[in-house]
Amino acid sequence: MPCSPEDGDLVQGAPKVAVPDDVAEAVRTLIRWAGDDPDREGLLDTPKRVARAWREYARGYAEDPAHHLSRIFYEVGGYDEIVLLKDIPFQSHCEHHMAPIIGKASIAYLPADKVVGISKLARVLHAFSRRLQVQERLTAEVADCIWDNLNPKGVAVVIEASHACMTARGVGTPGVMMTTSRMMGCFREDERSRKEVLALMGY
Ligand SMILES: Nc1nc2c(ncn2[C@@H]2O[C@H](COP(=O)(O)OP(=O)(O)OP(=O)(O)O)[C@@H](O)[C@H]2O)c(=O)[nH]1
Numbered sequence: 290m291p292c293s294p295e296d297g298d299l300v301q302g303a304p305k306v307a308v309p310d311d312v313a314e315a316v317r318t319l320i321r322w323a324g325d326d327p328d329r330e331g332l333l334d335t336p337k338r339v340a341r342a343w344r345e346y347a348r349g350y351a352e353d354p355a356h357h358l359s360r361i362f363y364e365v366g367g368y369d370e371i372v373l374l375k376d377i378p379f380q381s382h383c384e385h386h387m388a389p390i391i392g393k394a395s396i397a398y399l400p401a402d403k404v405v406g407i408s409k410l411a412r413v414l415h416a417f418s419r420r421l422q423v424q425e426r427l428t429a430e431v432a433d434c435i436w437d438n439l440n441p442k443g444v445a446v447v448i449e450a451s452h453a454c455m456t457a458r459g460v461g462t463p464g465v466m467m468t469t470s471r472m473m474g475c476f477r478e479d480e481r482s483r484k485e486v487l488a489l490m491g492y
């Protein structure tokens with residue numbers, strides 16, 4: 290995947306982050322554990338690559354997700370209906386196996402007075418997904434962050450994802466998706482609002 294400008298020191302051509310010896314050594318140990326020789330030519334640079342890759346996978350730890358919701362618009366022409374960002378692709382890693390979680394999220398809110406730039410919903414998702422996660426917590430953290438910072442009338446988050454720890458190992462069930470949701474405010478209390486937002490999401 291190409292680096293985006295928000296990757297900071299990870300932008301192609303920028304100086305690479307230094308990898309501490311103990312981190313590289315940990316990867317060498319893992320290579321040995323996997324059954325290979327970390328001193329063979331093809332694997333010599335792998336510990337540093339893996340270490341830097343993990344800085345990318347886990348760059349959400351360096352972000353304050355709420356910061357993305359700090360630029361508020363109060364005037365949006367009296368708009369008072371659902372705002373939905375649908376099928377946002379994301380990647381995360383499960384905290385049990387550190388294996389990829391690959392999926393999509395739909396994030397909706399019903400504004401009271403505060404509205405944010407629509408990209409910010411995806412930024413909040415990425416700030417939480419680029420950490421070690423379980424899908425339930427990821428779903429709740431995204432919803433809670435929007436609820437706490439925008440004080441909307443409702444928040445709805447639905448996430449569908451495939452867990453590599455289930456597809457590439459373990460139970461070995463490719464194609465299985467896990468679905469989680471968090472409904473808050475009107476989407477939790479009012480059945481019509483809940484149905485409306487789920488229909489807009491395509492469920
Ligand atoms: N609820 C939940 N479970 C997850 C998530 N990601 C991974 N898991 C599960 O975490 C569980 C960890 O179970 P353990 O028995 O401790 O680990 P394990 O022996 O590797 O389990 P298996 O995956 O069944 O081989 C597994 O059932 C995984 O499928 C997630 O986001 N949410």
Ligand SMILES: [Zn+2]
Pocket residue numbers: 383384385386387388452454455
């Ligand atoms: Zn897992």
